[in-house]
Amino acid sequence: MIYFDNSATTKPYKEVLDSFLTVSSEYFGNPSSLHSMGGQAEKLLSQAREQVAKLLAVKPTEIYFTSGGTESNNIAIKGAALLNRNKGRHLITSSVEHASVRAAIEQLEHEGFEITYLPVDENGRVRVDDVEKAIRKDTIFISVMQVNNEVGTVQPIKEIGEMLKKHPKILFHVDTVQGIGKVPLSLPESNVDLCSLSAHKFHGLKGTGVLFIREGARLTPLFSGGNQERKMRSGTENVAGAVALAKALRMTMVKSETGIERMKKIQSMLRTGLSEIEGVMIHTPIENSAPHIINFSLSGMKSEVFIHALEQQEVFVSTTSACSSKKKSASKTLLAMGVPESLAESAIRLSLSFDNTEEEAKKAILVMKKTANQLRKVMD
Amino acid sequence: MKYDRILIRYGEISTKGRNRNKFIDKLRKSIRIALSPFPNIKVESSRDRMYVLLNGENGVEIMEKLKNIFGIQSFSPAIKLERDVEKLKQASLELVRTLYKEGQTFKITPKRSDKTFELNTDGINHTIGGHLLQNIPGLKVDVRKPDINLRIEVRKEAIYLSCETIQGAGGLPIGSSGKAMLMLSGGIDSPVAGYLAMKRGLEIEAVHFFSPPFTSERSKEKVIDLSKKLAEIYGSITLHIVPFTDIQQAIREQIPENYSMTTTRRMMLRIADKIREKQEGLAIVTGESLGQVASQTLESMYAINEVTNTPILRPLITMDKTEIIKLAQEIDTLEISNRPFEDCCTIFVPSSPKTKPKREKVQHYESYFDFEPMIQEAVQEVETIVVKREDEQHSEFQSLF
Numbered sequence: 156m157i158y159f160d161n162s163a164t165t166k167p168y169k170e171v172l173d174s175f176l177t178v179s180s181e182y183f184g185n186p187s188s189l190h191s192m193g194g195q196a197e198k199l200l201s202q203a204r205e206q207v208a209k210l211l212a213v214k215p216t217e218i219y220f221t222s223g224g225t226e227s228n229n230i231a232i233k234g235a236a237l238l239n240r241n242k243g244r245h246l247i248t249s250s251v252e253h254a255s256v257r258a259a260i261e262q263l264e265h266e267g268f269e270i271t272y273l274p275v276d277e278n279g280r281v282r283v284d285d286v287e288k289a290i291r292k293d294t295i296f297i298s299v300m301q302v303n304n305e306v307g308t309v310q311p312i313k314e315i316g317e318m319l320k321k322h323p324k325i326l327f328h329v330d331t332v333q334g335i336g337k338v339p340l341s342l343p344e345s346n347v348d349l350c351s352l353s354a355h356k357f358h359g360l361k362g363t364g365v366l367f368i369r370e371g372a373r374l375t376p377l378f379s380g381g382n383q384e385r386k387m388r389s390g391t392e393n394v395a396g397a398v399a400l401a402k403a404l405r406m407t408m409v410k411s412e413t414g415i416e417r418m419k420k421i422q423s424m425l426r427t428g429l430s431e432i433e434g435v436m437i438h439t440p441i442e443n444s445a446p447h448i449i450n451f452s453l454s455g456m457k458s459e460v461f462i463h464a465l466e467q468q469e470v471f472v473s474t475t476s477a478c479s480s481k482k483k484s485a486s487k488t489l490l491a492m493g494v495p496e497s498l499a500e501s502a503i504r505l506s507l508s509f510d511n512t513e514e515e516a517k518k519a520i521l522v523m524k525k526t527a528n529q530l531r532k533v534m535d
Numbered sequence: 536m537k538y539d540r541i542l543i544r545y546g547e548i549s550t551k552g553r554n555r556n557k558f559i560d561k562l563r564k565s566i567r568i569a570l571s572p573f574p575n576i577k578v579e580s581s582r583d584r585m586y587v588l589l590n591g592e593n594g595v596e597i598m599e600k601l602k603n604i605f606g607i608q609s610f611s612p613a614i615k616l617e618r619d620v621e622k623l624k625q626a627s628l629e630l631v632r633t634l635y636k637e638g639q640t641f642k643i644t645p646k647r648s649d650k651t652f653e654l655n656t657d658g659i660n661h662t663i664g665g666h667l668l669q670n671i672p673g674l675k676v677d678v679r680k681p682d683i684n685l686r687i688e689v690r691k692e693a694i695y696l697s698c699e700t701i702q703g704a705g706g707l708p709i710g711s712s713g714k715a716m717l718m719l720s721g722g723i724d725s726p727v728a729g730y731l732a733m734k735r736g737l738e739i740e741a742v743h744f745f746s747p748p749f750t751s752e753r754s755k756e757k758v759i760d761l762s763k764k765l766a767e768i769y770g771s772i773t774l775h776i777v778p779f780t781d782i783q784q785a786i787r788e789q790i791p792e793n794y795s796m797t798t799t800r801r802m803m804l805r806i807a808d809k810i811r812e813k814q815e816g817l818a819i820v821t822g823e824s825l826g827q828v829a830s831q832t833l834e835s836m837y838a839i840n841e842v843t844n845t846p847i848l849r850p851l852i853t854m855d856k857t858e859i860i861k862l863a864q865e866i867d868t869l870e871i872s873n874r875p876f877e878d879c880c881t882i883f884v885p886s887s888p889k890t891k892p893k894r895e896k897v898q899h900y901e902s903y904f905d906f907e908p909m910i911q912e913a914v915q916e917v918e919t920i921v922v923k924r925e926d927e928q929h930s931e932f933q934s935l936f
Contacts, residue, residue, distance in 0.1 A: 174935045189876075194753045199932055205925070206936055216870060402936050 156469045157515045157522075161356075162304055162333060162448055162506035163473055168358045171403045175360060178395035186392050187381065196394045203394075203401040207365060210404050213342055214370060219384045220397045223364035224332040224353030225255040228298075230366055230388065231328045231349040232259040234374030235296045236268060242324065243293030247271045249281045249310070251303050251488040256330055260298070273299075278440035279308035279492045286315050296326050302334035305475045305488040305504060307439045307448030309338050316346030326372060332356055336407040337415065338445050348372040352404075354396070358508070359403035363396035407509070414509035418446040421507060421516045425449050428520030432527050436498060438489060447507040450475070450489075452498040453527060455534070461503060464530060468522045472505050538594055538612035541601065542688075542695055543585040546608035546705050554711075555582070561708035561736070562606040568770035569600045586613075598701060603768060605734050606711070607703030611686065616694040618652060623659075623687070623694055624666045630696055631667055631674070631683060640677035641667065647689040659687055707736030709769050714738040715818040715848065716811045718803065719761065719774070721754055721876070724822030724851055726761045726868040727859050731850035732820045733768055740814055741765070741772060742807045744779040754876035762922040764868050775810050776918040779803075782909050789904040796888040797897050800830050800839045802906060808843045809914045818846040824859065825852050834891040841894055 158166070178199060184192030186200050201215070208215040221227045236246065248260050250272045264270050271289040273281050281299055297319070299310050312329055319327050328349040331340055336357050342350055350367040354360055368374060368387065380389025426449060429435050434454040453461060458474045465472055475486040485499035494502075505519070545562065559580050566587065570576055575590040576597070587597060594612055601610055616626050631641060645659035654662060663685070668674060688695045717729040719741040729739050743758045755776065766772040782802050790798045807819050823831045830839065840847060851859055863869035930936075 177935060189751060189753065191752050194751075194756060197753075198756070199935070202930060202932060202936065398932075398935050405936065 156471070157511075157519050158471050159505040159507065159511070159515075159519060160471050160473045161508040161511075162504065164355045164361065165358045165508050166510075167355075167360055167399075168403060168406055170406065171359055171399045174402050175395045175399040178398045182394065186394060187383070196392075199398055200392055200394050203397040206401040207404055210401075210408050211342060211367065213367060216385070217367055217370055219366045219368060219387050220392060220400070221364045221366050221384075221388055222362050222393075223355070224253070224330070224351050226388075227351030227353070227364050227366035228253070228255040228328075228330055229259050230374060230377055231351060231368075232256065232296070232298060233263065233377060234387075235326045235328070235349065235372075236263050237375040238373055239295040239326070240268075243291075243295040244268045245271070245291050245294040247273065247286065247289045247294060247297045249273045249275060249299050250491045251275050251279055251281075251305075251308075252298065252300055253304055253330060253332065256298055256300065257487075275308075275488075275491050277493055278443065279303055279306050279438075279488055280440075280443060281310050281315075283311050283314045283318055287318055290322060290325070294322070294325055296328065298328040298330065300330040300333070301340055302331070302338055302445040302448075303488055304333045304448075305486050305502075306450040306492070307333075307445040307506075308488075309334070309443045309445055311443075312340060312347070313345045316344075319346055333448075334445060336404075336411045337418070337447050342367060342369075349374075354400040354403055357403050357407040359400045360396055363393060363400045365400065410509040415446055418507055418509065418511075421511060421513055422446050422449055424513060424516045425505060425520065428516070429523070432524055433531075434527075438492065438494060438502065448504060449506075450502060450504045452489075452494070452501045453503065454498060454501060456501050456527070456530060458501050458503050460530065461501075461526065464526045465522060468526065470519050470522050472503055475502055475504055538614055538697075539589055540613050540615060541587040541589070541594065541598060541610050542613040542697060543587065543601070543610045544608045544703075545583060545585070546606055546703065547707060558606070558708055558711050559585070561711040562604075564710070565604050565606065565708050565769065566601070569604055569768075570597060571770070573597060586615075601703065602701065603704055604708075605704050605706035605736065605768070606708030608705065609700050609703050611697035611700050613695045613697040616696060618689070618694055620654060620662065623696075624663060626696055627663050627685060627687070628667060628670055630698065631685060632671060634683050634698060635671055635674060636682075638673060638675075639682035640675045640680075641683040641685060642676060642678045642681040643685050643687060645687045645689070649689055649691045652689045659689070663687065704734070706734035709733050709736060710738040712736030712738075713818075714740065714814065714816040715820050716775075716807050716814070716816050717741045717820045718807055718822070719743050719758055720822070721757050721761065721872065722822065723863050723869060723872040724824060724827075724859055726765060726822075726872065727862045727866065728820055728822035728850045729765050730768070730862070730866050730868075732848060733765070735850075737818075737820070737848075738769075739765065739772060739820065740810075740816065741774045742777060742810055743774060744777050744803055744806075746778075746780045746783050749780065749783070750877050753874075757871060757874050757876055759920075759922055760871045761868055763925055764866065764871065766922050766924040771921050771923045773814075774920050774922050776920070777806055777810075777913050778916045778918075779806075779913065782906070782913060785904065785906070785909060790900050792885045793887060793889045794892060794897055794900055795885055796830055797835060797838050797892040798901060800835070801842045801897065801901075802910065804839060804847075805842050805906075805910055806913055808845050809910065810917065811845060813914075818848050819843075820848045820850065822851055823849045824854055824856070827856065829888040829890045832890050834893075835889075838892045838894045838897050841898075 182195050184196040186197035204218045205215045208218050273285050326348045329347045330351045332353045348369045352365040354363040376387050378389040435451050437451045439450045485496050486502050489499040573592040575592050577588040579586045643660050645656040686697045715737045717739045719725045762772050762774045786795050786798050
């Protein structure tokens with residue numbers, strides 16, 4: 156089996172599952188309980204928080220555990236908009252965001268907020284100038300993802316953050332769900348106020364994530380309840396999940412030290428291999444792209460057909476983003492990049508993890524070549 | 536041109552006459568402890584300067600650590616040069632080039648502590664300034680608000696170049712003022728008091744009163760966590776945990792309720808003083824702030840302080856609560872102090888404690904019962920632990936992470 160759908164989700168590391176199981180069975184206490192079992196659970200939770208903070212080079216008090224990327228994005232966007240609605244009602248985001256950002260912002264649009272959707276260039280990249288031009292007196296919030304989940308384009312986060320130093324009142328949110336561990340990001344240097352992470356994209360478990368809230372940045376919580384997570388996210392803490400997340404993040408960061416270079420090599424092998432297939436157009440830019448994603452279209456071929464054909468050869472890839480692939484609409488990112496709809500409808504995304512090998516890439520290229528030829532014959 | 540060392544300027548040490556060597560030794564020790572994660576560095580000290588030679592270690596991280604060390608007035612990343620005008624010209628140019636951005640201004644601040652050098656300060660100014668202006672197009676001089684301030688220090692052994700000066704934490708090196716016991720309750724004030732005492736050069740050992748089951752394991756953990764924060768400054772801190780349940784119960788039985796608080800504080804002080812004697816300290820530090828609560832009125836202090844003539848240092852005595860909270864936030868202990876567990880100061884609080892207790896009265900009430908044996912026993916049963924800073928603490932859960 157060759158699993159090339161790591162941007163949809165990754166396989167949890169065995170060590171991560173072991174931690175989850177041990178914590179769930181041996182330290183199942185509620186961190187809010189006063190007795191020693193509660194104390195141990197609380198200790199585990201704060202150690203997890205400290206570890207995540209250290210890995211992200213921020214303070215432990217800036218780390219909030221959530222149920223994943225979607226929740227982190229929702230708290231960041233709606234929490235910021237609700238708290239600051241009296242300061243202004245204008246939000247800025249890119250036109251290539253993940254659904255959990257886009258839809259959260261659209262919801263605010265219905266509530267009376269005004270939104271500027273920034274265009275992207277042919278590589279899927281936002282221009283810092285456009286961000287600056289979009290800023291108005293009543294702008295309170297900007298959300299730009301670090302790495303696009305569909306094509307892998309890396310956005311100029313540091314440059315936007317630098318520019319936003321002139322606008323200290325605007326909160327800057329970065330969705331780094333796809334980027335973490337694969338594309339370096341310094342939160343303090345990039346002037347980021349809010350940042351979302353999801354554990355299952357880096358070999359942790361589904362249902363666990365992190366929202367970084369810079370010290371001093373304030374949000375209105377979305378859940379009411381027992382005031383856990385420093386009042387930001389009520390609900391009994393998922394201690395085992397948080398511990399597992401901290402471990403997964405540590406392992407990922409360690410692997411990324413040597414893994415990124417290897418990943419780039421595999422990516423370029425795939426790029427070369429794919430370009431040899433007739434009718435392939437590669438959408439992932441060479442410059443400013445993440446090392447783990449390669450997105451292409453096979454002209455005239457419905458992506459779904461190609462995926463199922465590859466699946467029969469035990470090669471697992473996806474259309475665009477897993478979250479929206481069931482809706483059968485063409486990739487929003489590709490359309491925003493100016494790719495014609497017919498091509499966008501036949502887009503395929505390969506996404507790697509640090510555990511994928513060159514052998515797998517070679518094999519996948521062969522399978523894809525063969526499959527493409529066979530399908531072409533049937534369809535012609 | 537990369538910085539190869541960090542030049543450290545002493546604070547008040549410079550004025551300490553014959554004690555200077557002791558102060559410098561203590562500062563060296565503080566620096567070595569704080570920089571223990573960087574095995575390749577070397578620390579060199581002279582009469583009025585110290586140098587951390589980086590030997591390839593991360594200068595930015597090291598400077599972050601230096602900011603928290605007491606006894607440092609300021610420090611600068613620097614480059615050491617031979618005393619040679621040509622080399623000085625070349626190195627100055629390289630250094631300013633790496634920092635220079637289009638349209639910036641500069642000035643030179645020369646300092647010549649060794650007058651035998653061939654150029655005087657004016658000469659340095661002209662020679663180096665001229666050299667920079669000739670070779671970096673666009674560079675301008677601004678002596679009032681320069682973007683780049685190139686400091687050139689000519690000393691007997693070498694010339695040092697630096698471009699920025701970073702404020703240190705001030706104060707005196709830890710240990711240079713001797714040792715004291717810190718009464719650490721778990722509240723907001725006492726860790727701040729400990730921090731300020733350390734800032735004035737005291738080595739601190741913490742004393743905590745623990746009354747199970749009235750106070751829980753978690754309140755003890757809270758105190759250990761607070762100690763860990765204080766340990767960050769000096770690598771480790773000794774924490775004495777005094778079993779206090781029996782004494783508190785005896786007080787409840789023997790002393791009228793409205794005086795129980797006064798007696799409790801007197802007992803705590805007597806015990807802390809005994810531990811101090813054992814540990815060879817010379818003072819006791821508390822987080823008291825005048826008038827904050829019933830035990831901290833002047834009358835209370837007068838009644839409580841009677842049990843010892845050891846100096847009691849109260850760094851927070853004139854501070855407002857808001858000022859203390861601000862400091863607690865800065866040293867990162869507020870969050871821990873705010874954890875909602877009972878501690879030795881919050882249990883058995885009488886409904887209306889005396890705000891103006893009388894010495895004679897408390898003496899009288901205590902005279903019916905001999906607390907001394909219990910105090911002796913408590914001191915004997917003290918649990919002493921050495922709390923290390925976070926990165927050295929070996930966690931029982933390590934394998935899970």
